[in-house]
Amino acid sequence: MAAGTNVGAAHPVGFTGDVLSEKVTNDAAAYMRSLAERWGRNADWGEKAVRQSVSISADEALRIHVIDALAPTKADALRTIDVTGRIETARPGVIDAALHDLVDPNLAFVFLIVGLALLVFEVFHPGAILPGLFGALLFVGSLVILGMLPVNLAGLVLLLGSIGFFVVALKVPGHGVPEAAAITCLVLGGLFLFDPSVPNARVSRILLVIITVKATLWFTIVLRAAMRARRQPVKTGAHTIIGVEGVVVSALEPTGTVRVQGEQWTAHSAHGPVPAGATVKVVDRDGLTLEVSPTVDTEVH
Numbered sequence: 001m002a003a004g005t006n007v008g009a010a011h012p013v014g015f016t017g018d019v020l021s022e023k024v025t026n027d028a029a030a031y032m033r034s035l036a037e038r039w040g041r042n043a044d045w046g047e048k049a050v051r052q053s054v055s056i057s058a059d060e061a062l063r064i065h066v067i068d069a070l071a072p073t074k075a076d077a078l079r080t081i082d083v084t085g086r087i088e089t090a091r092p093g094v095i096d097a098a099l100h101d102l103v104d105p106n107l108a109f110v111f112l113i114v115g116l117a118l119l120v121f122e123v124f125h126p127g128a129i130l131p132g133l134f135g136a137l138l139f140v141g142s143l144v145i146l147g148m149l150p151v152n153l154a155g156l157v158l159l160l161g162s163i164g165f166f167v168v169a170l171k172v173p174g175h176g177v178p179e180a181a182a183i184t185c186l187v188l189g190g191l192f193l194f195d196p197s198v199p200n201a202r203v204s205r206i207l208l209v210i211i212t213v214k215a216t217l218w219f220t221i222v223l224r225a226a227m228r229a230r231r232q233p234v235k236t237g238a239h240t241i242i243g244v245e246g247v248v249v250s251a252l253e254p255t256g257t258v259r260v261q262g263e264q265w266t267a268h269s270a271h272g273p274v275p276a277g278a279t280v281k282v283v284d285r286d287g288l289t290l291e292v293s294p295t296v297d298t299e300v301h
Contacts, residue, residue, distance in 0.1 A: 001058040001067050002077075008055030025051060042066050105194055108145040109203045113186075113211055115139030116163045117218050124170065125226040150195035158189030166219040170227065179220060186212050241282050245295065248278045258292060265290045 001007065012028045029050040036043035042065045048054050061067045071077035092100065118135025146156070165182035172178070190208040194201040246260035252269040258280060259265075267280070267290040274280060274294050284291035 001061055001070060002072050003058055003070060005058050006055050007058070007061050007066065008049040009053045010049045011051070011053040103145055103148050105149060105201055106204050106207050108142050108149060109190060109193060109207070110211065111138045111142035111145065112159060113163075113215055115142055116160075117215060120163065120167060120219075121223060121226070124223055150198045150201050152192050152195055155189045155191070155193035158185045158192065160189075162186035162189060162215075166215070170219065170223055179216070182219070183212060183216060186215060241285060241290070243282065245279055245281050246290075246292070248274050248276050248280055251276045252280075252292070258290065260290065267292045269293065 010028070010032065012024050029047045032046040032050050033043045035041075036046040045054075045056075045064055045066055056064075056066070058067070058070055062070055069080045071080050091097075115135045115138030118131045119139060122132030122135060162182045162185035165178045165185060169178035169182060187208065190203045190211070193203055196202070241260060244260055246258045246265075246267075248267075249257040249259050249264060252258075252267060252274040254269040254273060256267060256269075256274075256276075257264055258267040260282060266288060269280070269292055271293050274292075279295045280292040281295055282290050283293050
């Protein structure tokens with residue numbers, strides 16, 4: 001150990017930082033004792049570090065034989081340990097390295113927010129299978145990563161609350177109030193998502209700003225546009241041409257060709273022949289054939 005450091009406080013804790021059951025504690029204490037006895041260390045103190053969360057300084061650890069030596073630098077530590085002169089550097093394999101890189105607070109945060117955003121998109125704009133599937137995979141992946149990190153439950157609740165406020169803003173416009181609440185929860189959730197006492201377990205401040213801006217744009221612009229598109233009346237289909245007037249291109253005797261809405265159709269007149277150039281109205285449609293009738297001012301022969 002280096003001077004000024006400490007060791008101990010090894011009571012097992014769970015996902016949200018709470019102390020685990022007596023059964024887990026007993027198992028951890030027995031494991032600590034077996035390790036200490038195997039390497040000739042102070043087994044009694046090792047068990048107390050688990051059961052009572054005791055902690056001691058580097059000097060005290062050396063005095064009661066919890067450690068072998070004090071070393072101020074990494075080089076000193078290696079020289080102290082390397083009694084045989086055969087220290088070897090081991091590097092993780094490709095799979096181990098990839099899994100290690102995945103357990104990252106920033107990645108977990110991005111997976112969680114993007115996954116939830118895509119799932120909400122699928123709910124409000126069903127039919128786009130890929131966004132929903134990709135969102136589900138990201139959300140599940142975020143839960144797996146968060147399960148291996150010191151997560152603060154309050155931060156997680158705030159992030160879920162931010163998504164809830166964004167959804168409320170989509171359903172019930174509130175002059176910016178739900179949006180403001182969503183942005184506030186998103187920022188606070190990102191700041192408090194991980195236990196601050198654990199080194200490097202935090203969301204990058206720059207990433208937090210970028211995700212907040214992009215999430216706000218996603219929910220306030222993209223999803224709202226998708227919802228408006230779904231509410232618009234259908235502008236295509238058989239019923240949209242009924243009642244529209246057209247011009248006879250080739251005489252209807254009683255079947256011919258008419259031009260309706262800039263397109264030529266095969267048409268049939270149930271009211272007798274209609275000359276070319278006459279105006280007709282579509283009264284029905286059977287596949288690609290229109291049923292038409294002459295307008296009032298059209299002379300029927």
